Amino acid sequence: MTTLTPSRPAFAPSNYLTHSRGVLSWAMTLDHKRIGIMYLLGVLGSFLLGGIFALLVRTELIWPGQTIMTADQYNRAFTLHGAIMVFLVIIPSVPAALGNFVLPIMLGAKDVAFPRLNLGSFYLWVLGAVLAVLAMLSGGIDTGWTFYTPYSIEADRQGVIWVASAVFILGFSSIFTGINFIVTIHRLRPQGMTWFRMPLFLWALYATAVIQVLATPVLGITVLLLMVEKVMGIGIFDPSLGGDPVLFQHFFWFYSHPAVYIMILPAMGIVSELISVHSHRHIFGYRFIAFSSVAIAIFGFLVWGHHMFASGQSPLMNALFSMITFSVSIPSAIKVFNWLATMYRGRISLNTPMLYGLSFIFIFTIGGLTGIPLGTLATDIHLHDTYFVVAHFHYVMMGSALIAMIGGMHHWWPKMTGRMYSETAGRIGAIGVFLGFNFTFFPQFMLGSLGMPRRYFDYQAGFSQDLTELFHVYHFLSTLGSYFMALAFFWTAGYLLHSLFRGERAPANPWGGASLEWKCSSPPPHDNFAEQPAVGDCYDYDQIEWDEAAKGYRFRENYTPAAAH
Amino acid sequence: MTATILGSTAAMLAQLAPFRSDDAAGRTFWLPPGVSSEAAQVDWVFYLIYWICLFFFVLVVALMVLFAWKYRRTRAGTWAPGPTHNTPIEVTWTIIPLLLVIVIFYVGLKGYVNLIEVPANAYEVNVVARKWTWEFRHRNGATEANVLKVPRGQPVRLTIQSDDVLHSVFIPAFRIKQDAVPNRTTYAWFQADRAGTYQLFCTEYCGTQHSSMTAMVLVLEPEEFERQIAADAAWIDQVPEEQLHMAGFRLFARCASCHSLDGRRLTGPSFWETHDKWGTSQTLEAGTGTVSRVVDENYIRDSILIPQQDIVPTYPRSMPSFQGQLKARELDALIAFIRRLDEVVDRSGKPVSGVN
Ligand SMILES: [Cu+2]
Ligand SMILES: [Cu+2]
Numbered sequence: 001m002t003t004l005t006p007s008r009p010a011f012a013p014s015n016y017l018t019h020s021r022g023v024l025s026w027a028m029t030l031d032h033k034r035i036g037i038m039y040l041l042g043v044l045g046s047f048l049l050g051g052i053f054a055l056l057v058r059t060e061l062i063w064p065g066q067t068i069m070t071a072d073q074y075n076r077a078f079t080l081h082g083a084i085m086v087f088l089v090i091i092p093s094v095p096a097a098l099g100n101f102v103l104p105i106m107l108g109a110k111d112v113a114f115p116r117l118n119l120g121s122f123y124l125w126v127l128g129a130v131l132a133v134l135a136m137l138s139g140g141i142d143t144g145w146t147f148y149t150p151y152s153i154e155a156d157r158q159g160v161i162w163v164a165s166a167v168f169i170l171g172f173s174s175i176f177t178g179i180n181f182i183v184t185i186h187r188l189r190p191q192g193m194t195w196f197r198m199p200l201f202l203w204a205l206y207a208t209a210v211i212q213v214l215a216t217p218v219l220g221i222t223v224l225l226l227m228v229e230k231v232m233g234i235g236i237f238d239p240s241l242g243g244d245p246v247l248f249q250h251f252f253w254f255y256s257h258p259a260v261y262i263m264i265l266p267a268m269g270i271v272s273e274l275i276s277v278h279s280h281r282h283i284f285g286y287r288f289i290a291f292s293s294v295a296i297a298i299f300g301f302l303v304w305g306h307h308m309f310a311s312g313q314s315p316l317m318n319a320l321f322s323m324i325t326f327s328v329s330i331p332s333a334i335k336v337f338n339w340l341a342t343m344y345r346g347r348i349s350l351n352t353p354m355l356y357g358l359s360f361i362f363i364f365t366i367g368g369l370t371g372i373p374l375g376t377l378a379t380d381i382h383l384h385d386t387y388f389v390v391a392h393f394h395y396v397m398m399g400s401a402l403i404a405m406i407g408g409m410h411h412w413w414p415k416m417t418g419r420m421y422s423e424t425a426g427r428i429g430a431i432g433v434f435l436g437f438n439f440t441f442f443p444q445f446m447l448g449s450l451g452m453p454r455r456y457f458d459y460q461a462g463f464s465q466d467l468t469e470l471f472h473v474y475h476f477l478s479t480l481g482s483y484f485m486a487l488a489f490f491w492t493a494g495y496l497l498h499s500l501f502r503g504e505r506a507p508a509n510p511w512g513g514a515s516l517e518w519k520c521s522s523p524p525p526h527d528n529f530a531e532q533p534a535v536g537d538c539y540d541y542d543q544i545e546w547d548e549a550a551k552g553y554r555f556r557e558n559y560t561p562a563a564a565h
Numbered sequence: 566m567t568a569t570i571l572g573s574t575a576a577m578l579a580q581l582a583p584f585r586s587d588d589a590a591g592r593t594f595w596l597p598p599g600v601s602s603e604a605a606q607v608d609w610v611f612y613l614i615y616w617i618c619l620f621f622f623v624l625v626v627a628l629m630v631l632f633a634w635k636y637r638r639t640r641a642g643t644w645a646p647g648p649t650h651n652t653p654i655e656v657t658w659t660i661i662p663l664l665l666v667i668v669i670f671y672v673g674l675k676g677y678v679n680l681i682e683v684p685a686n687a688y689e690v691n692v693v694a695r696k697w698t699w700e701f702r703h704r705n706g707a708t709e710a711n712v713l714k715v716p717r718g719q720p721v722r723l724t725i726q727s728d729d730v731l732h733s734v735f736i737p738a739f740r741i742k743q744d745a746v747p748n749r750t751t752y753a754w755f756q757a758d759r760a761g762t763y764q765l766f767c768t769e770y771c772g773t774q775h776s777s778m779t780a781m782v783l784v785l786e787p788e789e790f791e792r793q794i795a796a797d798a799a800w801i802d803q804v805p806e807e808q809l810h811m812a813g814f815r816l817f818a819r820c821a822s823c824h825s826l827d828g829r830r831l832t833g834p835s836f837w838e839t840h841d842k843w844g845t846s847q848t849l850e851a852g853t854g855t856v857s858r859v860v861d862e863n864y865i866r867d868s869i870l871i872p873q874q875d876i877v878p879t880y881p882r883s884m885p886s887f888q889g890q891l892k893a894r895e896l897d898a899l900i901a902f903i904r905r906l907d908e909v910v911d912r913s914g915k916p917v918s919g920v921n
Contacts, residue, residue, distance in 0.1 A: 071773050144770050150747060151730040151772065156881055239748035245731060246746060279636070282649045288659075310733060310742045310768075312751040315681055319674055326666040333662045334655070336625060341654075343632040350637055358629060365625045369618035376669055378610045378676025382740045385733060385768040449595045449611075451588075451737030453768040455775060462779035464586035464764055539649075 015418065019526040030115035031526065035122050036101030037416065040409075042129065043093045047402075049133070050084035053077050055486055058440075062479040064460035064468050074457040075142035082145035083136065083163065087170050088129050090397055091259060093405045094266035095212070096125065096177050099205050102412060103181060105517040105524060106199050108190040108533045113183040121176040128170035135162035144455060146256075147223075149237035149248040153230050161230055164223040171216045171223075174262075178212030181205055192535035196290070199515045199538045200283060203290045204269025207297040211258045211265075215301070219255035222248070246311055253304035261300040263397055265293055267360070267404030268335055274357035274407055275339045277513040279346030282539040285338040292331030299328045306375055310384050318377055325375040332368050336361060352426030353511070356407025359434040360400055367395030370445065388448025394441045403433065406492070413496070414506030418523040421499035429492040436485025443474040443481070507552025512544045519555060537561060586781070587761030588738055600763060600784070601739035602720075602756040606676045608740075614669055680741065683754040687722040690715070694725070694732035694745035695885050697774035697822040699765065707797035710819040711780040713765065714797075716790040720756040728885055733769035736782055744769050757784040773832060774822050801894050809894075813902020814909050814916075816895055823884065826906075826914035833884055834877055839865075840906040849875035865900045 016033045019025075026034055056077050060067045069077065100118065104111050112118050135141065139159025143152040152160050185206050189198070225236050226248075235241025237248040276283040283289065305313060305321030339361055348354065370392045373379040383389065410430075414420055452459065452471050459471045509518040515538035520528055536543055540561055547554040591598030595615070599608050690713065691702040702708045715721045725734055727745035734753060735742040743753040757763075767778035785793065804812040817824075823832040839860065846859045856875055858864050867874060869891070872884035891899070902909060911917055 071776065075770075075773070075775075142772070148731060148770070151770070154730070156883075239746075244748075246749070280638070284648070285650045285655050287650070288655050311744050312746050312749055315677070318677070322673065322677075323670055326670050329666055330659060330663055334659055337658045338655070340625065340628050340632065341651075343629070343636060346632070346636045347638045348633055348636050350633060358633060361629055362626060365622055369622055372618060372666070372669060373611060373614045376610060376614060376673030378607050378673045378680065379614065380673075381677065381680055381742050382607060382611075382737070384742055385735070446595065450592070451597050451735070451764070451766070453735060453766045453776075455770040457776045459776070462777040464588060464762075466585065466589045467764060470589075470592075 014525060015521065015523040016526050017418070017523055028119075030111070030119055032100050032104050032111050032115065032118060033416075033524065035118050036097055036099075038122060039092060039097040039100060039125070042125065043089055043097050046084050046088035046129065050081050050089055051486065051489070053081035053084070055482060057081055058479040058482040060457065061459075061475045063476075064463075064472055065458060071457040072140075072142060075144075075455075076136070076140045078455060079141050079144050080136045083132065083141075085397075086145055086259070087132065087167060090263045090401050090405075091170075091174060092125060092177075093402065094270065094408065095181070095205060095208055095262070096121070096173075098270070098405065098408050098412065099181065099266060100177075101416060102517055103184065103202065103205055104188070105415075105520060105528050106202055106515050106538075107184065107188050107193065108516045108519075108529055108535065109184065109188040110527050110529070112180050113187055114180050117176050117180055121173045121180070124169055124173035124176070128166045128168075128173060131169065132163055132166035135159050135166060139163075146252060147226065147248075148252075149226070149229075149243075149245045150239060153226065153238050158230075161227055164226050168220050168223050171220045174212050175216045178209035178216070181209040182213065185209075190532050190535055196287065197535060197537065200272035200286065200289055200293075201266070201269035203293050204265045204272070207293040208262050208265045211262050211297050211300065215255050215258040215262075218251060219259075222251040222255065225251070246308070246313065249308050249311055250304070253307045254301075257304040257307065258297075258300045260393075260396070261296055263401040265296060267401040268293065270404045270408040270411070271339065271357050271360045272335075273513075273515070274353050274360075274404075274411055275342050276539055277411070277511050278351060278354035278357065279343050279348045280512055280541050281342055281344075281346030282537075282541065283338070284341035284344070285334075286539070288334050289338050292334045295331040296328060299324065299331075303328060306380075309377060309380050322375055322377050322380075326372075329368065329372065329375070332364075336365060336368075349511070350427075351423060351511075352421075352430050353407050353411040355427060355430035355434075356403055356410060359430065359437075360404050360407065362434075363395055363399035363403060363437065367392060367400055370395065383448060385454055386448035387444040387452045387454055390454050391441045391444035391448060394444070399437050399441065403437070406433070409496075411511070412517070413499070414510045415517055415522050415524065417500060417503075418506050419499045419503030420506050420510065421503055422495050425491070425495035429488055429495065432488030432491060433485060436481055436488045439481030440478050440485055441481070443477045447471060447474040447478075507547075507550045509544070509553040509555075512541060512546075512553040514538050514541055514544055514555075518553070585762075586764050587759070588764055590761075597737040598759075599738065599740065600757050600759045600761070601741070602758060603676070603679050604738070604740045606679060610669075610672050610676050613672065617665060617669070680753075683722045683752065684720040684756075687720040687754055688716065689722045689724060692723050692725045692734060692745070693728060693890075694734070694767070694771075694778075695728040696730070696771060696883065697767070697778040698819050699734075699767075699778070699780040700819065700890070701780075703794055703798070705794060705798040707794050709797060710816075712783060712818075713780055714783045714785055714790060714793060715757060716787045717757055717760045717784050719787065720754055722752055722754045725751045725753065730771050731769040732767045732771050732778065735766045735768040736763060737766070738763040738782075742768060757782075760784045760786055777822065801892065801898065804898070809898045810901035810905040810909055812895075813898040813900070816891075816899055817902065819887075820899075826910050828912060833880055836903050836906055837912065839903055843904060848878065850878055851875040862900050862904070865903055866896060869896065869899065 016031055060069055060074050141159050141163050143160060185202060228234055229236045229238055235243040237243045237245050239245055272283060272289055303321060303325045305317055306325045309318050374383055374392060410426060460468050506522040508521050516533050519533050543556050543559045544553045545556050588597055596608055599605055689704060693700040698710050700708060700710050701713045723734060725743055725745045727747045729747065732745040733742060734745065739755040741753045741755050743751050761784055763782040765780040765782050767775055801812055825831050825835040828835045828837045842860050844860060846857050848855050848857050851874065870886060870888045872886055873882060876882055909917060
């Protein structure tokens with residue numbers, strides 16, 4: 001055994017995992033780390049369920065005609081897939097799961113500002129998740145995750161009420177988490193950590209939290225109105241009662257567009273950390289990145305109408321929404337350039353988290369650029385509601401948001417579990433996910449621009465023969481890709497599980513990160529820090545040195561930063 | 566007479582089975598053939614964006630790969646000095662994309678304005694979307710399901726309505742798309758420049774048969790178009806009384822999404838099922854309880870005009886009302902068609918031999 005050195009408190013006999021034992025000690029815990037882990041398990045479980053339905057959907061489409069299920073079953077499967085992935089996986093994945101774990105430690109704090117509220121959010125999430133999944137599995141909701149009226153308020157769709165209540169509850173979980181993070185960042189920053197010394201992940205979480213708090217209530221109101229309409233028959237969205245179905249779309253996208261940024265902003269925050277830490281190079285253009293998060297959060301509220309260019313809304317609105325939509329592309333471009341500049345003259349370790357970071361840049365660039373023809377009026381009319389849109393948002397939501405989340409999981413895995421996973425297995429997994437993802441979704445761009453509409457159970461009945469043949473090629477490739485990606489995910493799950501039992505013990509700072517979470521042991525003790533740690537520049541890697549004994553990095557003692565360059 | 570009826574019926578039913586369209590001619594890797602007057606401009610915008618995006622994509626990925634390789638870590642513990650920010654550069658890469666997107670927005674807006682500004686001389690067709698059929702009504706009264714006939718080289722305005730939920734008209738070859746919204750009228754226009762058969766899709770999710778809610782667009786030479794439309798408007802009145810059940814076959818296209826002719830249970834009962842219980846009495850679900858009705862002309866008429874009144878057990882309440890959509894004689898034709906179904910098709914839905 002190695003001797004204990006300050007930089008390697010080793011598997012501290014008392015860490016947050018061993019602090020107390022028993023199911024109740026988890027169920028009633030107020031420790032942000034345990035709550036984060038529970039969220040993570042919930043999110044990964046939902047990801048498995050949503051993923052299984054994705055594979056069913058892809059399998060149905062592998063051949064023209066009916067393959068493994070009926071049209072009605074297909075409609076339920078894609079609804080389930082979409083609703084679970086959006087509401088139960090991507091929205092909570094980074095903020096609630098990783099954010100909960102990392103945010104207080106990055107701040108050098110002992111916990112979030114309101115630990116009880118935090119546990120409350122988690123139970124609301126569980127309640128909402130159980131309700132949603134039960135309602136969808138038993139009742140069979142076939143509206144798509146968008147619940148567009150009047151289809152969703154037709155008489156034989158009673159189950160919609162239950163799913164709507166579930167979404168309402170999940171919304172509150174999200175709002176509470178947002179409030180908690182905002183207050184935590186305002187109140188619990190340690191001495192010396194000014195706003196511009198915060199890690200960029202915290203900026204991203206802060207901007208996200210603001211959106212969560214401001215936008216989610218609108219979702220709540222929308223589903224409430226939906227329920228009022230269904231239960232009491234008051235005409236709001238239902239044309240047969242004098243309501244307006246397009247109004248629903250406005251309400252819905254007023255939340256759901258900003259929700260895209262609830263998904264992508266924290267992911268960008270993670271990538272800023274990944275790229276900087278694993279390039280061992282000070283982040284380039286800190287302020288531009290930080291402000292671009294804020295800019296995205298603000299502009300994100302003003303562009304919802306770009307989902308409705310073909311809905312019959314007025315041409316003037318279409319023009320305005322198209323114009324504002326382009327303003328969101330600028331801050332996103334800035335981030336990509338800044339990440340590249342961060343890599344310039346770095347010392348890049350091509351390890352698993354970094355490979356996920358690079359995957360993100362590749363995929364997000366495609367996802368972002370393909371947003372341009374969708375924001376452009378003339379071309380969106382053709383591309384709207386085709387597979388081009390499906391491909392675009394999977395590039396952004398799955399390929400970017402989710403891949404960043406998995407990259408973040410690998411980055412903080414040693415911190416969370418105290419174990420190292422096999423680096424080789426990790427790299428194989430990262431490359432597999434990357435290839436599988438592109439293999440699955442790239443063909444869908446061609447499908448869409450060639451005219452294949454989305455949410456189609458079949459591409460044979462009513463299709464000309466040559467179109468069936470053409471679409472079949474791309475659908476076939478896409479489905480094969482999805483199987484490949486599924487394998488890569490199972491592989492990843494496999495070596496991560498293996499690492500829990502057989503992995504080497506993780507040093508406090510395996511990558512050479514300089515933000516505060518790398519100062520406490522892996523896994524962190526119950527209180528994170530015995531006393532408030534000193535705060536420096538969290539991207540100044542001169543303060544880090546290799547410690548052979550610990551097989552990890554440590555912060556230099558008595559380090560004085562060089563003058564800013 | 567019967568031959569013409571059956572001829573166009575065959576065309577109508579062809580869409581249930583895969584058919585050939587002219588969507589292949591002129592297709593490129595990314596886009597279907599552009600057949601309308603506006604398609605060229607839309608495609609121009611598409612490719613402008615495409616090349617700009619490709620440039621930036623290649624730039625980003627090339628730099629990423631280059632840096633990842635060139636600055637890869639060879640030895641632990643060496644750190645790179647380097648700038649942490651550079652305001653002129655950062656401002657530059659903010660401004661350049663900004664200028665580019667302004668240009669893109671502008672050309673996109675121009676193309677869009679052309680897509681919505683209907684020329685004054687446009688020929689108007691009313692489009693009614695209903696689960697899961699498209700109905701096209703011409704001004705001379707000709708009405709057809711799932712086949713849109715338009716003249717070549719003349720602007721056509723589609724006035725779009727929906728009877729139930731949202732649907733959307735999408736004709737890839739013309740680069741147009743417009744939602745059909747209940748209680749609202751929306752519109753779209755195009756001018757097709759090449760005669761042929763093109764495909765129309767529903768692109769707003771509308772339930773079970775969303776994916777087969779397709780239609781054929783037949784672009785005809787103007788004289789041919791005039792001739793066919795005139796014949797379509799008058800045909801039902803020219804059908805002799807004893808051939809009325811044959812005419813019903815042609816009208817059946819509007820029912821085909823929910824009723825089969827081969828005994829299969831779709832959303833509604835197969836017409837064979839209805840035919841077989843002709844004259845017998847059946848139990849129906851009405852409002853609070855059940856009623857018993859004899860299956861006869863009146864029953865069929867009520868089923869078509871006020872379907873919500875009583876429901877065949879085990880089926881959903883999803884039959885739309887055709888009140889005001891069918892001429893009296895068309896209704897008669899449909900009733901005769903169901904009653905004398907065995908004289909029109911066999912049990913597998915094929916026209917009975919010797920019919921023509
Ligand atoms: Cu949006
Ligand atoms: Cu549809």
